[in-house]
Amino acid sequence: MAPARITDLDVVDIRFPTSRELDGSDAMNPDPDYSAAYVILRSDAADGLEGHAFAFTIGRGNDVQTTAIAALRDHVVGRSVEAVCTDPGSVGRALTGDSQLRWLGPEKGVMHMAIGAVVNAVWDLAAKRAGRPVWKLLTDAPPEWLADQVDFRYIEDALTREEAVALLRKGKDGAAEREARLLAVGYPAYTTSPGWLGYSDEKMVRLAEQAVADGFTQIKLKVGADLADDVRRLRAARAAVGPGVRIAVDANQRWNVAEAVEWTNALAGHAPYWIEEPTSPDDILGHAAIRKQVAPVKVATGEHVHNRIVFKQLLQADAIDVLQIDAARVGGVNENLAILLLAAKYGVPVCPHAGGVGLCELVCHLSMFDFVALTGTTEDRVIEYVDHLHEHFKDPVILRDGHYAAPTAPGFSSQMHATSIAAYRYPDGTFWAADLAAQQKGTKR
Amino acid sequence: MAPARITDLDVVDIRFPTSRELDGSDAMNPDPDYSAAYVILRSDAADGLEGHAFAFTIGRGNDVQTTAIAALRDHVVGRSVEAVCTDPGSVGRALTGDSQLRWLGPEKGVMHMAIGAVVNAVWDLAAKRAGRPVWKLLTDAPPEWLADQVDFRYIEDALTREEAVALLRKGKDGAAEREARLLAVGYPAYTTSPGWLGYSDEKMVRLAEQAVADGFTQIKLKVGADLADDVRRLRAARAAVGPGVRIAVDANQRWNVAEAVEWTNALAGHAPYWIEEPTSPDDILGHAAIRKQVAPVKVATGEHVHNRIVFKQLLQADAIDVLQIDAARVGGVNENLAILLLAAKYGVPVCPHAGGVGLCELVCHLSMFDFVALTGTTEDRVIEYVDHLHEHFKDPVILRDGHYAAPTAPGFSSQMHATSIAAYRYPDGTFWAADLAAQQKGTKR
Numbered sequence: 001m002a003p004a005r006i007t008d009l010d011v012v013d014i015r016f017p018t019s020r021e022l023d024g025s026d027a028m029n030p031d032p033d034y035s036a037a038y039v040i041l042r043s044d045a046a047d048g049l050e051g052h053a054f055a056f057t058i059g060r061g062n063d064v065q066t067t068a069i070a071a072l073r074d075h076v077v078g079r080s081v082e083a084v085c086t087d088p089g090s091v092g093r094a095l096t097g098d099s100q101l102r103w104l105g106p107e108k109g110v111m112h113m114a115i116g117a118v119v120n121a122v123w124d125l126a127a128k129r130a131g132r133p134v135w136k137l138l139t140d141a142p143p144e145w146l147a148d149q150v151d152f153r154y155i156e157d158a159l160t161r162e163e164a165v166a167l168l169r170k171g172k173d174g175a176a177e178r179e180a181r182l183l184a185v186g187y188p189a190y191t192t193s194p195g196w197l198g199y200s201d202e203k204m205v206r207l208a209e210q211a212v213a214d215g216f217t218q219i220k221l222k223v224g225a226d227l228a229d230d231v232r233r234l235r236a237a238r239a240a241v242g243p244g245v246r247i248a249v250d251a252n253q254r255w256n257v258a259e260a261v262e263w264t265n266a267l268a269g270h271a272p273y274w275i276e277e278p279t280s281p282d283d284i285l286g287h288a289a290i291r292k293q294v295a296p297v298k299v300a301t302g303e304h305v306h307n308r309i310v311f312k313q314l315l316q317a318d319a320i321d322v323l324q325i326d327a328a329r330v331g332g333v334n335e336n337l338a339i340l341l342l343a344a345k346y347g348v349p350v351c352p353h354a355g356g357v358g359l360c361e362l363v364c365h366l367s368m369f370d371f372v373a374l375t376g377t378t379e380d381r382v383i384e385y386v387d388h389l390h391e392h393f394k395d396p397v398i399l400r401d402g403h404y405a406a407p408t409a410p411g412f413s414s415q416m417h418a419t420s421i422a423a424y425r426y427p428d429g430t431f432w433a434a435d436l437a438a439q440q441k442g443t444k445r
Numbered sequence: 446m447a448p449a450r451i452t453d454l455d456v457v458d459i460r461f462p463t464s465r466e467l468d469g470s471d472a473m474n475p476d477p478d479y480s481a482a483y484v485i486l487r488s489d490a491a492d493g494l495e496g497h498a499f500a501f502t503i504g505r506g507n508d509v510q511t512t513a514i515a516a517l518r519d520h521v522v523g524r525s526v527e528a529v530c531t532d533p534g535s536v537g538r539a540l541t542g543d544s545q546l547r548w549l550g551p552e553k554g555v556m557h558m559a560i561g562a563v564v565n566a567v568w569d570l571a572a573k574r575a576g577r578p579v580w581k582l583l584t585d586a587p588p589e590w591l592a593d594q595v596d597f598r599y600i601e602d603a604l605t606r607e608e609a610v611a612l613l614r615k616g617k618d619g620a621a622e623r624e625a626r627l628l629a630v631g632y633p634a635y636t637t638s639p640g641w642l643g644y645s646d647e648k649m650v651r652l653a654e655q656a657v658a659d660g661f662t663q664i665k666l667k668v669g670a671d672l673a674d675d676v677r678r679l680r681a682a683r684a685a686v687g688p689g690v691r692i693a694v695d696a697n698q699r700w701n702v703a704e705a706v707e708w709t710n711a712l713a714g715h716a717p718y719w720i721e722e723p724t725s726p727d728d729i730l731g732h733a734a735i736r737k738q739v740a741p742v743k744v745a746t747g748e749h750v751h752n753r754i755v756f757k758q759l760l761q762a763d764a765i766d767v768l769q770i771d772a773a774r775v776g777g778v779n780e781n782l783a784i785l786l787l788a789a790k791y792g793v794p795v796c797p798h799a800g801g802v803g804l805c806e807l808v809c810h811l812s813m814f815d816f817v818a819l820t821g822t823t824e825d826r827v828i829e830y831v832d833h834l835h836e837h838f839k840d841p842v843i844l845r846d847g848h849y850a851a852p853t854a855p856g857f858s859s860q861m862h863a864t865s866i867a868a869y870r871y872p873d874g875t876f877w878a879a880d881l882a883a884q885q886k887g888t889k890r
Contacts, residue, residue, distance in 0.1 A: 029544050060516065060545035061556065067512040068555065071505065099474050100505035106698070106749065108727070109554015110513065111506065154725040157702040157734065253551070257602040280599040282553070282754040284729060285761050289602065304551060309727040316730050 004045035004081040009073045009118070011066045012038040014416070015059060015426040016357060016389060017435070025198035027224035027254045033059030034357040034389060035426070037066045037114070038416065039121045043081045051125030052415040055113040056328045056356045062426065068114035071101065076118060085126035089149035092119045092334040096151070108306040112331055119332025120362065124412035133407040134333065135368035139175060143168030150338045151308075151331075158312045164341045171374040178372045186403030187367055188378055189385040190218035190248070192355060194237070197222040201236055208240045215402030218246035218273065218382055224254035227266060234270040243271070250276035253304070257286045264294040274298040274322050281305050287319035298322055303329065303353035308338040315346040322380075326353045327362035333412075336366050344375050355386030360397045361413040364404045392420035449490035449526040454518045454563070456511045457483040459861070460504060460871040461802060461834060462880070470643035471667040473697040478504030479802040479834060480871070482511045482559070483861065484566045488526045496570030497860040500558040501773045501801045507871065513559035516546065521563060530571035534594035537564045537779040541596070553751040557776055564777025565807065569857035578852040579778065580813035584620060588613030595783045596753075596776075603757045609786045616819040623817045631848030632812055633823055634830040635663035635693070637800060639682070642667040646681055653685045660847030663691035663718065663827055669699035672711060679715040688716070695721035698749070702731045709739040719743035719767050726750050732764035743767055748774065748798035753783040760791040767825075771798045772807035778857075781811050789820050800831035805842045806858040809849045837865035 019031035035058065041051035055065050075094050076084075084091050095115040096107055104111040127134045138146065147164045191214075194207035204221070211219050221237055223230040230249070237247055249272040255263060260278035267275075275297050279286045281304035291299040302324030305311055314320050323343045325336050343350045352367055354360040360383070367383050383404055390396035395413040398405040407413050423431040464476035480503060486496035500510050520539050521529075529536050540560040541552055549556040572579045583591065592609045636659075639652035649666070656664050666682055668675040675694070682692055694717040700708060705723035712720075720742050724731045726749035736744040747769030750756055759765050768788045770781050788795045797812055799805040805828070812828050828849055835841035840858040843850040852858050868876045 029548070032545065032548075058545050058548045060543065061513075061549045064509065064513045064516050064549060064555065068506075068509045071509050098505065100477065100503050102473065103477075103503045104506045104509060104555050104558070106726070108751065110509065110549050110556055111554060113549070152701075154701060154728055154731070157731060256597075256599060280754050281551070282752065283599060283758065285758045286599070286602060286754075306553065307727065309725050309731075313728065313730045 004043050006041055006076050006079050006081060006084065007044050008042040009070075009076050010040040010042065011069045012040070012421055013062050013066045013426045014038050014054075014421060014424045015062055015432070016424055018388070019059070025196045026222040026250065026252045027197060029058060029252065030198070035059050035062040036357050036416075037062055037069055037117060038421070039069055039117045041076065041121045041125055045081050047129065049125060049128045051121035051123075051128070053117050053120035053124055053412060054328065054358060054414065055117040056359055058356070064110055065113060068110045069117055072114060072118050081125070084122050085129050087148070088119060088122045088126055088332075089151070089334050091122050092331055093151060095119065096331055107309070107331065112306060113329060116328055116330055116332040116335070119334060120328070120412060120414065123333045124414050128411040131410045133365060133409060134412045135365040135372070135406065138365070138369040139179065139373040143172070146337060149334045150341065151334065152338070154309045155312045155338060155342065158316060159342050159345050163345060167341060167344050167374065171376060174376060175373050178376060182368055182372055182406050186400055186405045187364060187371060188382045189216065189399060189402055189404050190220060190246070190382040191216045191385045191387075192220040192250075193387050194219055195221035195250070197225055201233060204233060205236055205240045208237050212241050212245055216245070217402060218248060220248040220250055220276070220384070222252065223249045223267070224251035224263070227263060230263075230267060231270070234267055234272065238270045246273035248272065248274045248276060248300070251278050253277045253280055255279050257283070257289050260290045261293040264290070264297055268294070268297060272297055274300040276300040276324070277304070282310070284310065284313045284317050284319055287314060288317045291319055291321065300324055300351065302326060306330065308335050308342065311339045312342055315342055315348060320348060323348050323350045324353045325350055325363065325366060327359055327366060333366070340366065340370050340374055344370070349380045351381055352383050354384040355388060357389045358393060358414060358416075360385055360390070360404075361393050361395070364397060365407065365412060368406055392416050392424075449488050451486055451521050451524050451526060451529065452489050453487040454515075454521050455485040455487065456514045457485070457866055458507050458511045458871045459483050459499075459866060459869045460507055460877070461869055462876075463833070464504070470641045471669075471695065471697045473699060474503060475643070480504050480507040481802050481861075482507055482514055482562060483866070484514055484562045486521065486566045486570055488570075490526050492574065494570060494573045496566035496568075496573070498562050498565035498569055498857060499773065499803060499859065500562040501804055503801070509555055510558060513555045514562055517559060517563050526570070529567050530574050532593070533564060533567045533571055533777075534596070534779050536567050537776055538596060540564065541776055552754070552776065557751060558774060561773055561775055561777040561780070564779060565773070565857060565859065568778045569859050573856040576855045578810060578854060579857045580810040580817070580851065583810070583814040584624065584818040588617070591782060594779045595786065596779065597783070599754045600757045600783060600787065603761055604787050604790050608790060612786060612789050612819065616821060619821060620818050623821060627813055627817055627851050631845055631850045632809060632816060633827045634661065634844060634847055634849050635665060635691070635827040636661045636830045636832075637665040637695075638832050639664055640666035640695070642670055646678060649678060650681055650685045653682050657686050657690055659844075661690075662847060663693060665693040665695055665721070665829070667697065668694045668712065669696035669708070672708060675708075675712060676715070679712055679717065683715045691718035693717065693719045693721060693745070696723050698722045698725055700724050702728070702734050705735045706738040709735070709742055713739075713742060717742055719745040721745040721769070722749070727755070729755065729758045729762050729764055732759060733762045736764055736766065745769055745796065747771065751775065753780050753787065756784045757787055760787055760793060765793060768793050768795045769798045770795055770808065770811060772804055772811060778811070785811065785815050785819055789815070794825045796826055797828050799829040800833060802834045803838060803859060803861075805830055805835070805849075806838050806840070809842060810852065810857060813851055837861050837869075
């Protein structure tokens with residue numbers, strides 16, 4: 001019998017009209033329409049399983065992202081399902097190594113996000129075949145196999161394969177107990193839901209109080225548009241949540257180095273826990289300079305850091321206190337493994353970026369692996385949580401008392417409902433077709 | 446009368462079958478098909494002038510690049526021709542500032558190259574309307590206007606607007622004499638034509654000897670695939686050109702930091718002038734570490750450096766001896782102005798990357814401006830030259846005795862012949878249609 005093969009790579013442009021409620025609004029992104037350039041890997045295997053994943057965008061350009069994913073089709077279609085699922089790292093290497101597509105990065109921007117989507121779809125398929133959630137697949141895997149998944153190119157000056165294997169072996173000590181604790185308690189979360197820049201003070205305070213009531217011990221506010229507004233909002237939030245709840249603030253890259261220092265220090269009286277994305281995600285030395293001048297406020301970044309090589313340098317330069325991985329920006333689970341290993345070596349806590357559409361669903365698997373089988377701790381570690389769009393996912397995240405519950409369904413929790421895809425497919429899904437028709441009639445849905 | 450407007454932004458996928466001759470082959474790019482995601486801006490102005498420019502790619506993915514350019518159409522179409530041509534910087538800011546498209550970078554990869562293409566098309570149109578080549582438009586411009594074109598966001602910690610204006614004012618001293626010298630002598634070039642990895646030793650030596658006979662005082666060899674081959678080729682090239690000709694070597698990102706140091710030092714006996722792209726273009730700290738360990742061999746990089754923020758840090762970290770701008774990777778003339786100003790402030794010579802298709806045509810304008818009206822020198826400065834595909838351009842570069850002649854035609858020298866576009870448009874141009882038909886018949890053109 002011929003081995004099962006990947007038979008198709010489908011791509012769908014899915015967009016949600018989130019800008020209409022100012023959900024997700026911040027100083028750089030006033031009106032995002034949360035979107036997914038969505039991939040489905042199909043095979044001729046008898047099990048009928050599919051691999052689903054996506055790149056996350058905020059609206060315009062989602063068509064560029066789907067075109068980039070489609071450009072990877074020939075690298076995947078025709079491959080043995082068994083081969084790719086037992087070695088997803090080989091797919092990652094083949095995609096990042098395409099000598100012509102590489103010119104469009106290398107390993108950054110649209111093309112790298114496309115690679116991440118395809119690699120994550122392979123991980124979803126691999127985990128479904130293994131009958132386990134991705135976090136469990138990773139925690140059960142031998143250290144040597146995990147190290148094989150990592151591309152050490154350009155990071156060996158900071159982390160060798162041997163060091164990675166040693167960290168992963170050490171991570172096995174006590175893993176069973178931690179897994180039991182994870183299943184019982186979950187992984188700590190913080191919430192950004194109160195803090196969008198487009199919300200009124202009253203709505204922000206109400207949501208901040210609700211967050212504390214819901215068991216969160218950290219919230220986050222967007223800042224960076226107007227200093228007086230930020231001081232007023234932070235003061236109101238601090239009054240609402242009291243001194244025991246951490247309040248992170250997030251400038252979404254709004255500032256130059258000097259502005260970041262000045263603005264952060266102007267907020268310091270209300271004890272912000274971290275300043276997130278104070279400047280360009282490319283500015284390693286800028287973050288290092290800011291960090292020296294805003295301590296004890298911590299410096300956090302990562303959601304726009306495009307690959308392991310930049311994260312390596314942020315660590316080498318002592319530029320960050322908090323490393324924020326994103327599940328759908330870098331080259332998939334494989335590259336996030338490299339980044340988690342780098343953070344573990346340098347002793348910097350990882351607090352993932354999430355929200356958008358589906359980012360919570362994906363990234364919690366990575367933090368849970370980190371807790372159970374790598375760093376062994378959740379101290380000073382929280383996963384971002386935003387209560388948006390989870391209803392579109394087959395296995396949505398579940399929050400309990402400010403903690404992410406460990407996913408139990410096989411896969412990467414990355415699969416959307418077929419009905420959601422049919423409705424929000426752009427521009428021909430049922431929602432958008434009706435919306436367009438309504439707009440043409442001069443009414444607004 | 447209504448002011449003239451930009452009426453359309455056309456995009457064409459143009460590909461040349463260069464891989465068939467191994468032209469352009471190196472350790473990371475074994476088989477490039479030099480391609481252009483080509484933009485044409487049209488207007489309803491009575492002069493009938495069009496703005497032409499392109500993003501350069503090496504084959505696969507040129508369709509992704511054209512899709513990205515098309516995503517920018519609504520930012521440009523409908524704008525006043527006068528307004529965009531008197532302030533191209535405003536177009537650059539509008540394109541990089543699109544709050545949704547920004548998510549796909551920011552300022553890197555496919556989306557940023559697309560922005561560069563559109564911005565450069567505006568500069569081509571502006572220079573054609575002014576009846577001057579771009580280098581002359583820049584050298585004649587007031588310092589304040591040039592500074593207005595620069596986006597200082599994220600670089601003010603290294604270069605303020607005031608410092609930029611001061612550098613540009615100083616650059617005016619003696620500019621008329623230098624312009625006369627430029628017109629008489631041209632700008633020094635070096636050639637990479639002998640050094641492609643796919644060439645035999647005999648072809649390499651023959652082309653190296655020819656380069657010296659043609660007046661070049663520097664050549665470049667590709668390295669990084671096999672050390673013994675590299676030592677043999679460098680020895681043969683050194684014997685062919687003698688001790689007085691500089692030989693640069695180029696690893697095209699092939700190595701980790703330690704490998705770069707070891708390999709470069711193994712070649713040091715044959716006196717390479719610079720080692721180019723020893724490692725990942727994202728690795729600022731890696732380049733700094735390499736530079737310390739391979740001196741007196743110089744470290745050069747830049748063709749894949751994605752924006753001014755990374756160049757800023759390469760300079761701040763003393764990571765490079767030679768800064769290699771590329772005309773079609775960053776956000777167009779505006780961002781290259783920022784990079785030239787940073788290099789001038791830090792006293793690092795700029796030796797542009799060129800070759801591919803049309804990169805020589807574009808980038809010489811920037812070096813010529815740098816010589817006439819910014820740094821005022823060509824010492825240790827050379828523009829790469831490769832003798833490929835110039836015949837497709839309306840105003841091709843002219844080399845005389847190892848020097849680029851100053852372009853005299855109005856514009857950015859970026860416009861291809863309509864016949865070339867019609868032939869190499871992919872996949873439906875006359876060349877590709879015939880090629881495909883021949884392949885289907887089992888013959889090879």
